[in-house]
Amino acid sequence: MDSPFPIALLQLALDGTPEENLAKGLFWTRKAAARGARLICLPELYRSAYFCQREDPRFFDLAEPPDGPSERAFSALARELGVVLVVPIFERRAPGLYHNSALVIDADGRRSGLYRKMHLPDDPGYYEKFYFAPGDLGMRAFATACGTIGVLICWDQWFPEAARLSVLHGAGVLLIPTAIGWHPREKAEQGERQLEAWMTVQRGHAVANGVYLAAVNRIGLERPDPAGEGIEFWGHSFVAGPQGEILCRAGKDSEEILLATVDPGHLEAVRRNWPFLRDRRIDAYGGLLARFLDAGQEGP
């Protein structure tokens, strides 16, 4: 698709039951399509509260297979509305084997592909390495009725390698479902800087790659352990253009449909003027495959 097309991010509160959240996701997808969106993306792990705040094996019950209730419902809706959807799921792949994944569903309802989160955090309140196996499908891009799109998930967004690989696979827009927020005790001192860093590193990917980038976060305080202080998910979903410019940005605590237009012609013009893909020194990047280049080491 070479014509401009509208995309929508669904910034939602998602502390309901899986049934409620699925219904909510369908409802807002329908609303976004009615407003003209051709490509619609939900937040990370949309079907439940962000359970990774603590390690509890019972939460594995929330998982679903790739062809489970989320795909069945959203495939039917994609086909009905003729829209492309990015639907994150808590993927049950086998007993004891789970991923933090996202389905890419094309406008005819068929699955374009599956992305499995490659970079997993393990930080206080974000115990993802307990729940999820690292993705084994790599950074990718997916052919859809809206052109080739990339999907990354949350922690991936801090890694320039992830954005670059998606773009080398042909992505013209990166969709990044997210669940990120403030620890209430840190918010006053660190909150503004954390939010700004989160925006900046992603806008940087847009600049470095000449790509549209759309990050969608949830909102609301989720406090699964009444003795804990929980996480205040900070919203601020946004879409950046291929020079890193903010095209639109949501608030910190409102449920919103965030609409923006992706223009492949503009993307091509930007890349012609800033031809970074032309000038990459691929002969000198071997060290990127190393964990660290200890003194004198040149890398693999």
Place this chain on the structure above:
Amino acid sequence: MDSPFPIALLQLALDGTPEENLAKGLFWTRKAAARGARLICLPELYRSAYFCQREDPRFFDLAEPPDGPSERAFSALARELGVVLVVPIFERRAPGLYHNSALVIDADGRRSGLYRKMHLPDDPGYYEKFYFAPGDLGMRAFATACGTIGVLICWDQWFPEAARLSVLHGAGVLLIPTAIGWHPREKAEQGERQLEAWMTVQRGHAVANGVYLAAVNRIGLERPDPAGEGIEFWGHSFVAGPQGEILCRAGKDSEEILLATVDPGHLEAVRRNWPFLRDRRIDAYGGLLARFLDAGQEGP
């Protein structure tokens, strides 16, 4: 060095003769050291106007060998003042073989190393591929009295791979001598967005790597061809902290010493909280060594 130390960027107008510019560089270096700086960095190709606005073989006369007048003068000054210096040079390596380089001179006056610009632009007004051979020493880091530092030059600053490799080599601060400006005819429409993108992508490197980043630009309209409109170098030298926060920023048209403090303890605290180096998926980055991953290609 684990204690905090002050660094200085010298934002200068550099349209004088090589002798004038060398004298100017020495004068401002002395001033910055007097204000307490322990690590001082000059702008790209400081010893002349930015001659790459047009292709003219006579400009090769401006080049000097690595142990030429710049190194002789700045080595003596570094030793006298006990400061670490980053001194960009137009390097003459052999007849017909030139590089856009930077000397790293340690506080005892000895050369810590030489960096040769790895990513070269070829854009209207920035005809660097005519003058310079691509660097063949790779992205690196240099041991100095101010710890391990990385050096990149201008166009390098748009490439996340360059910043990442410098940090994998151990850099705690990236110095980025630069010569970037507006085409006067584009400034009104594009200027603000270009400047913002330039800041954003570099601040993004600081975030993604947990590293201090200091970019130093020249100022002034340089118009070597009276029939042309020249380039208005946009100043705005800045230092970012390891969460991408702006520590200080110069104006657009003033000669300035920009002072900031690098704190290795703070850097370590930031990286402990945002452990991106821990979570890189080096098993899945092979595609970064490809120019592009055409459909179905997984990369080298």
